[in-house]
Amino acid sequence: MFERRQCTRGPGGQMSRTSEKAGRFTESVIRETFRLAARHGAINLGQGFPDFACPPELKEAACAAIAADDNQYPMTFGTPALRAAIAAKTARTYPGWTIDPDTELCVTCGATEALVAVAFALLDPGDEVVLFEPWYENYQPNAILAGAVPRPVRMREPDWSFDEAELRAAFGPRTKAVFLCHPNNPTGKVYRADELAVLAELCQRWDAVLVVDSIYEHIHYLGPGGYLPPALVPGLEDRTVTVNALSKTYAVTGWRVGWTVAPPDLTAAIRKVHDFLTIAAPAPLQAAGVAAMALPAAYYADLAAGYLARRDLLCDALERIGFDLRRPDGSYYVLCDTARLDPAADGVAFARDLITDIGVSCVPAVSFWRPENAESGRSKVRFAFPKQLQTLRAAVERLEKLCD
Structure with missing residues (x-):
């Protein structure tokens, strides 16, 4: 074993x-x-x-969609209703974060497929990917399958901070992306604003994309304002791919409905890869996602x-x-x-x-x-x-x- x-x-x-x-x-x-x-x-x-x-509103919406025969292929990159609902919920939760649901969103079969689609859409063989270690076990295989070279940066106990000099040394001319789990699995770390600012500086300097697994965004213990989405950090607005899903926030890990938020050029590439990976996320469960996005604060x-x-x-x-x-x-x-x-x-x-x-x-x-x-x-x-x-x-x- x-x-x-x-x-x-x-x-x-x-x-x-x-x-x-x-x-x-x-x-x-x-x-x-x-x-x-x-x-x-x-x-x-x-x-x-x-x-x-899970919240009853989600079950009711899924059952109603099935009863209404919403059982066929939806639009490959997400139903218009779900994409609009995700954009609206994001704007309510994080004032100043505006998402165009037509050009900046792709609905996927869970965050896991989203991360694979992002890796294939962004990375070419020989590109380098900065990963924080310890890491959620999917990130390194995703980089390897895309032909990229992982560049690990150690997080250090007790607070699982990174050494800035080590992080800077991990970047170079071949750095294409950084994968970040925030809040973090397995350490439970929530990255501070100053740490994200260092990442912003390095991503700008080396023209790298920050890929953020934000599936635990609502599960933190720091109070209001304790979680800062990297897409709102100066310098990262146009070079962040945010990955999320219904799974953890709404207690539906078996439903496999996720999404990416990214600038239009990156979203276009992610949508193409997603189409040939899984075609589309389940139609009736996307309807349930609309109900999830409408839940109150x-x-x-x-x-x-x-x-x-x-x-x-x-x-x-x-x-x-x-x-x-x-x-x-x-x-x-x-x-x-x-x-x-x-x-x-x-x-x-x-x-x-x-x-x-x-x-x-x-x-x-x-x-x-x-x-x-x-x-x-x-x-x-x-x-x-x-x-x-x-x-x-x-x-x-x-x-x-x-x-x-």
Whole structure:
């Protein structure tokens, strides 16, 4: 379990039947954790999906669209109604951010497809991509599949800040893009205005595009104004691709409806790639997206407050049990060090034993680092807390067996 697998040549040294690119990364450790947890009946705090209902307005809109036979191909890059609704909701949430729904939006099959479409639309073989490590596990494979060269920049504990000199050294004439998860998975970091200003300066200097995975934009614990969209940072307005989705904000991770916001020239390229990847996102679920965009501001305040309660319940227990951690400022994950509980400091074995012996799943954090830098995450695991409070309490009860 959780082993890094490489493609190899067959007997006699003949050429592999799979690509060299596919051999440079593993299958998703997160999804592998999900399968193992299901097999052992473990409480799943590994994969980041809510175990509670989405807003009823979304279900009603989806059911009404299906009943009305809205079941055929929609416009490839999103229904006009959803694109207009996303633009309107964005303008309400972030005054000053104006989006042209006709030229600056592409609706995709989730943020995952959006990130692939962006990578293929922006990157050519040999281009370089700046990535912050530890990273969400999709970013490096996306760059590799596009033929690009990842240029990692380490985020440093305890606050997961980057070293400005190291960041500057990662940029160069071949830098085409920067991938940023903000708020961050797996660290929970929310990037500060001064950090985004440094990125703006470097992207302008080297004519690079900032690709922002903003799927946790409404899940942060810093209060009003605590989250700054990079597209509003001076110097990044015309060189930011913002990726988002219904999944996390509205508790519909299985619906796979996402979108990109980008300048018209980048959007045109993203739309072409998206068309040949998946054609279009599901029509009736786009109708549900229109309903989601109409939810009042109070929904987002309640969302953040609810996740703050979940964060504190789980983090209080993890600290009491013996994990070392920094409480996340955003997203719904907490990255923990297991060294005080595990003399071997082996997060992979720890995560496996936690599933099989304790009945709770987490993700071994080594998958968020490069193989050559895996020691940085060797003793760490990631817990997800988008769960009902009773689910978290049940998980804590099981985790307390670690104290026995």
